[in-house]
Amino acid sequence: MVWTRRHILSLADFSQAEYDVVLQTASSFREVLSRRTKKVPTLQGQVVANLFFESSTRTRSSFELAAKRLSADTINFAAGTSSLSKGETILDTAKTYLAMGTDMMVIRHKEAGVPQAIAAEMDRLGVRVGVLNAGDGQHEHPSQALLDLFTICTLLDSEQPTLSLLEGKKIAIVGDILHSRVARSNIWSLTASGAEVHLAAPPTLLPKWFAEYVTDSDNQSAAKPRQLFLHWALDPALEDADFVMTLRLQKERMTSHLLPSLREYHQQFGITRDRLKRCKPEVKVLHPGPVNRGVEISSDLMDDPQFSLISQQVTSGVAVRMALLYLMGGGKVA
Numbered sequence: 001m002v003w004t005r006r007h008i009l010s011l012a013d014f015s016q017a018e019y020d021v022v023l024q025t026a027s028s029f030r031e032v033l034s035r036r037t038k039k040v041p042t043l044q045g046q047v048v049a050n051l052f053f054e055s056s057t058r059t060r061s062s063f064e065l066a067a068k069r070l071s072a073d074t075i076n077f078a079a080g081t082s083s084l085s086k087g088e089t090i091l092d093t094a095k096t097y098l099a100m101g102t103d104m105m106v107i108r109h110k111e112a113g114v115p116q117a118i119a120a121e122m123d124r125l126g127v128r129v130g131v132l133n134a135g136d137g138q139h140e141h142p143s144q145a146l147l148d149l150f151t152i153c154t155l156l157d158s159e160q161p162t163l164s165l166l167e168g169k170k171i172a173i174v175g176d177i178l179h180s181r182v183a184r185s186n187i188w189s190l191t192a193s194g195a196e197v198h199l200a201a202p203p204t205l206l207p208k209w210f211a212e213y214v215t216d217s218d219n220q221s222a223a224k225p226r227q228l229f230l231h232w233a234l235d236p237a238l239e240d241a242d243f244v245m246t247l248r249l250q251k252e253r254m255t256s257h258l259l260p261s262l263r264e265y266h267q268q269f270g271i272t273r274d275r276l277k278r279c280k281p282e283v284k285v286l287h288p289g290p291v292n293r294g295v296e297i298s299s300d301l302m303d304d305p306q307f308s309l310i311s312q313q314v315t316s317g318v319a320v321r322m323a324l325l326y327l328m329g330g331g332k333v334a
Helices: 016-033 058-069 090-099 114-125 142-156 181-192 208-212 234-238 262-269 310-328
Strands: 047-052 073-078 104-109 130-136 170-174 196-200 227-231 243-246 284-286
Touching (some): 016 058, 016 142, 016 310, 047 058, 058 073, 058 104, 058 310, 073 090, 090 104, 130 142, 142 284, 142 310, 181 196, 181 227, 196 234, 208 227
Parallel strands (some): 047 073, 047 104, 104 130, 170 243, 196 227, 243 284
C-alpha cells in the first residue's frame, strides 16, 4: 500500500493494512537498532519538533531517539521555560516552530484535542507538516498502543508481525481505564485484530458507557466485528487470557475519591503470580509505565522475564516511533 496519512492522531479509523505497514516497518527498524551502527540517513535534512506540554519520560525520550536514529534534526520544547508563561497561545507556539522549518510535530498535552487543533491549523495553512499525537488528555495515545501491538505480535512471530496473529486471542486490560488514553487506543488496535478484549476495573474506573465505546463509532474500519467485554471483577477477565495489560492508577487525573485505598485496589485488581494462574500457562504481562509497584502489579512479577514484557515494550517504542516518523516523513512502503 501507499502510505497517505499525513497526521497520526487516533487509531479509531486505522485500517488493517495500515497496522500491518507500521508493524512491518517497525520490524525493519528493529533490525537496524540491533546493528553496531544504529543510524540511517532516511530523514536527513528534516526537522522533528517534540512539543511536550505535559511531563513525560519514555515517550519523549523514545521519540527524540527515534528521530536521531533516522538522522533528523530535533527541537525539544519545554512548556515551563517557554513563552506560554508570557501569554503566547499553543497555536502561536506551533506556528513559531513551523516558521523554523519544522517538518513534523510530536504533540503531548494534558487536554484532549490539542494535537487535532494543531493539525487542523497546519492543514488550514496549506503546509505539509505532519502532526503525531503523543498523548492528549483522556483521549488517545496512538504510538503507545502501536508499540504494545508490536511487542505482542513480534512475540508471536518475530519475522512477520501482522495484525491477524491476534485473531482469537483473549487480552485483558486491567486498571484505571476511565482516565487512560492508552486503554482507548489499545481498544481500537486490539479489537481491530479480531482479538477478544476484556476490560476489568472497579465500577468507578470503568463506566457502563465503555461498552458502547467501539460499537457506536462511525469509524468502523475493522475487518472483523469488534469484541469488547466489561467486568467489574478481575477473575472473569483473567480466565484463559493470553495477555494481560495492567494500567497505572492516574491519581493526577482523578478529581474525586474513586477508590477506598490503594491497598484495597491491589487486593481486588492487582496482578500477582497467584492471579495469573487463571490465565493461559504462557500468559504475558504488559504495562505502559510508569508503574506503581505493589499497586497495579506485584514488584516481583514486574521484574520476572518469564511473564513480564515491560522492558520489551520500552525497546519496541524506539522502533515503532522510528516507523511512524519514517512513514509520515515520506518514506516508501516496501
